[in-house]
Amino acid sequence: MSDLSDLPPGRPWWHAASHPAPALLVALALWGWAVTHTDVSGLDDFGLVTAVHPAFWAGLALLTVGFWVTLRGPSRHPAWAPAYVVGLLVMERATQAVLYPTPLYAWAWKHDAVIDHLLTAGRLENADAIGDMAVYDQWPGFFAAQAALVRLLGVDSAAQFMAWWPLVSSLMLLLPLLLLYRTFTEDRRLIWTGVWLFCVANWVGQDYFSPQSVAFALHLGVLAVVLRRYGRPGQSAAQQRRAVWTVLLTLLVVALVISHQLTPGMLIVSLAALFLTRRYRDKVPLVTTVVIFLAWCLTAALPFLSAALPDMIRSIGDIGGNVSTGYGATPTGTGAVTTSWVARLLSASVLLLAVAGVLRQPVLRHRAMPLLLLAAAPLPMLGASSYGSEMIFRVLMFMLPGAAFFAAAALLPQVRTLTAMEKTSRTEPRRYVWLPLLALLAGTLAFVPSYSGKDRISYFPPDEVDLVRQVIDRAPDDSLVVAADRNYPLAFADYWRVDHYWFLDDDRDHVDTIVRAPAATLARDMSAVESPGRAYLLFSRGQFADSEMNGLLTKGQLDRIRQSVDASPLFERVAGNDAGVAYVLKETGR
Structure with missing residues (x-):
C-alpha cells in the first residue's frame, strides 16, 4: 500500500468556490458607492452616461473581468456564473430604479393608467366607452394580472413598484433562456457567456413595465418546452408525459395570446421554422398556438383588428416603410446621435459574432441548428408591419436568444455539445484569452449608453x-x-x-x-x-x-x-x- 502522508491535504469545495467572491463583491460595492454619489437632477443629452459616478464604470468593468476569469476556471463552483449574471442584471436594470425617484418611460405610465382604469371600472370596455384605449381591454392579460397584484400588495397604484420591473422581467428570462441553451450544450462556458451576451445586447427597452416584457418570457418558455419535450416521437409512456407538457404549453400560449398582439405572431413564425426540421415535426405546438391565437382574434380582439386590418394589409411587403422611423423619431444632437450609433454598433457586433460562431463551430452549427433557425425566423416580420415604427427593434429582440448563443461560441476556442464531447484544450492561445475578454468588456460597457443614453427623455x-x-x-x-x-x-x-x-x-x-x-x-x-x-x-x-x-x-x-x-x-x-x-x-x- 502506498504512503499518502506526503500528499497535500484536500481542500473543501468552498475553498475553490471562494476565489471569485472578491471581484463580485468589490464590483457590487463600487456600484453601491456610485449610485449613492450620482446626481440625476441635470441630465444632458447623454443621459446616465455622463451623470453616473465613475465608480459605476469601474465596477462594471471589474464584474466583467471577474465573470470571464471565473468562467474559464475549471474548478470554480457552478453557482458563481449565475451569481455574476445576477450581479450584471442588478447593475444594468436596478441602477435607474435606485437613482430616479419616479418611474421611467411615458409608456410605463400609460400602462399604469390602463390598470387604474380596470380597478376603477371593474370591467373591460369597448371603443364606444373609452375610444382608442379599448385596444388594451381587448388584450387584458397583463393588465388584469397587475391590477390583482396592486390589490394584493395593498398599494395605491402600479406606479409604486413598476420602477423595478426591468430587473424583475429580466430575471424572468433567465430560466427559459437556460433551458433553451442546455438543450444543445452542457458546456457551462458557452451557456453563461451566451446568457451574458443576451443581457448586454438586450438594450431595446422592452423590459419596462409592459405586456411585451411578460409576453417575451412566455414566448421563450413555450420554445423551451417544445425544444426539450417535442423533439422525438416516443413510446406510450413518453406520449403520456407529453400530454402533461401539452397542458403546460397550452396554459403558456393562452397567457401569451391574451396579453400581447405581436408576440403570438412571432411565436407562430418560430414554431413554423422548427417544424421545417426533421426533429420537430410534432404538430401539437404549432396547431395549438394557431388555434388559440385565431380564436382570440376572431372574438375578443375582433373590434380592433377589424379597424386596423386595412392599414395592416397595406404595410405587408413594404420593408422600407416598416423599418423607417419616420418624422419625429430622428435623433438630433451630439448625445442622441452618439448613443443611437453605439446601440446600433452593439447589435451589429453581436450579430456579426453570431455569424462568426456559426462558421467557426461546425459541430455546434449542426447540433444547434434549431437555435439558428429561431434566430433567423423573426426576419420575415419586417415585411409584415411597421408596428408603430418599432418592428425593427422587436425583430432584433426576438433574434437575440439564438444570436447570443452563437456569438458566445465565437468567443470560445472550442465548445462541447450534448453529443460531441470534445474537451477544451488547457493550453489555449493567448488571443483566445484576451481578445474575447476585450469584446465582452466592450459590449458590456456599450450597453449603458444604448440602454440609458436617452434618460433625459425617459426620466x-x-x-x-x-x-x-x-x-x-x-x-x-x-x-x-x-x-x-x-x-x-x-x-x-x-x-x-x-x-x-x-x-x-x-x-x-x-x-x-x-x-x-x-x-x-x-x-x-x-x-x-x-x-x-x-x-x-x-x-x-x-x-x-x-x-x-x-x-x-x-x-x-x-x-x-x-x-x-x-x-x-x-x-x-x-x-x-x-x-x-x-x-x-x-x-x-x-
Whole structure:
C-alpha cells in the first residue's frame, strides 16, 4: 500500500468556490458607492452616461473581468456564473430604479393608467366607452394580472413598484433562456457567456413595465418546452408525459395570446421554422398556438383588428416603410446621435459574432441548428408591419436568444455539445484569452449608453409628476388636456373621463401652422370642448426633451409657442413649477 502522508491535504469545495467572491463583491460595492454619489437632477443629452459616478464604470468593468476569469476556471463552483449574471442584471436594470425617484418611460405610465382604469371600472370596455384605449381591454392579460397584484400588495397604484420591473422581467428570462441553451450544450462556458451576451445586447427597452416584457418570457418558455419535450416521437409512456407538457404549453400560449398582439405572431413564425426540421415535426405546438391565437382574434380582439386590418394589409411587403422611423423619431444632437450609433454598433457586433460562431463551430452549427433557425425566423416580420415604427427593434429582440448563443461560441476556442464531447484544450492561445475578454468588456460597457443614453427623455422628476397631477385633478369630466407630445408622466391619466390630444402627432403642415401662430391656432383647436369640461394646455420638461432630441421641434420653437400662449388673453395660467407650466383656455376663447 502506498504512503499518502506526503500528499497535500484536500481542500473543501468552498475553498475553490471562494476565489471569485472578491471581484463580485468589490464590483457590487463600487456600484453601491456610485449610485449613492450620482446626481440625476441635470441630465444632458447623454443621459446616465455622463451623470453616473465613475465608480459605476469601474465596477462594471471589474464584474466583467471577474465573470470571464471565473468562467474559464475549471474548478470554480457552478453557482458563481449565475451569481455574476445576477450581479450584471442588478447593475444594468436596478441602477435607474435606485437613482430616479419616479418611474421611467411615458409608456410605463400609460400602462399604469390602463390598470387604474380596470380597478376603477371593474370591467373591460369597448371603443364606444373609452375610444382608442379599448385596444388594451381587448388584450387584458397583463393588465388584469397587475391590477390583482396592486390589490394584493395593498398599494395605491402600479406606479409604486413598476420602477423595478426591468430587473424583475429580466430575471424572468433567465430560466427559459437556460433551458433553451442546455438543450444543445452542457458546456457551462458557452451557456453563461451566451446568457451574458443576451443581457448586454438586450438594450431595446422592452423590459419596462409592459405586456411585451411578460409576453417575451412566455414566448421563450413555450420554445423551451417544445425544444426539450417535442423533439422525438416516443413510446406510450413518453406520449403520456407529453400530454402533461401539452397542458403546460397550452396554459403558456393562452397567457401569451391574451396579453400581447405581436408576440403570438412571432411565436407562430418560430414554431413554423422548427417544424421545417426533421426533429420537430410534432404538430401539437404549432396547431395549438394557431388555434388559440385565431380564436382570440376572431372574438375578443375582433373590434380592433377589424379597424386596423386595412392599414395592416397595406404595410405587408413594404420593408422600407416598416423599418423607417419616420418624422419625429430622428435623433438630433451630439448625445442622441452618439448613443443611437453605439446601440446600433452593439447589435451589429453581436450579430456579426453570431455569424462568426456559426462558421467557426461546425459541430455546434449542426447540433444547434434549431437555435439558428429561431434566430433567423423573426426576419420575415419586417415585411409584415411597421408596428408603430418599432418592428425593427422587436425583430432584433426576438433574434437575440439564438444570436447570443452563437456569438458566445465565437468567443470560445472550442465548445462541447450534448453529443460531441470534445474537451477544451488547457493550453489555449493567448488571443483566445484576451481578445474575447476585450469584446465582452466592450459590449458590456456599450450597453449603458444604448440602454440609458436617452434618460433625459425617459426620466420625469417629481415636480413634473406633481404638475400633471394638478391638471388631472382639476379637470372636470369631459375635459381635454393638450400637450406637445405624450412624453410626460400621467399622459393618459383618467382617459375614461378626460380626453388627451398631442399636437405633434398631427401632420407637419398643421404643426407648422401652430409654430407660426401658436396661441390662436391652439385656442381654435381646443375650442370644441363643451361645458362643464375645460380645455387645458400643458408644457413640461419631458415634452421639450423628447421634441429636441428626436427632431420634432427645436427648443427655440417650443419656447416661442409657450411664450405666445403665456402672453395671450385667451389662456390663463393655472399651475406651474420648475418642470413646466399649465394653462386653461378661457371661456372667451371658445
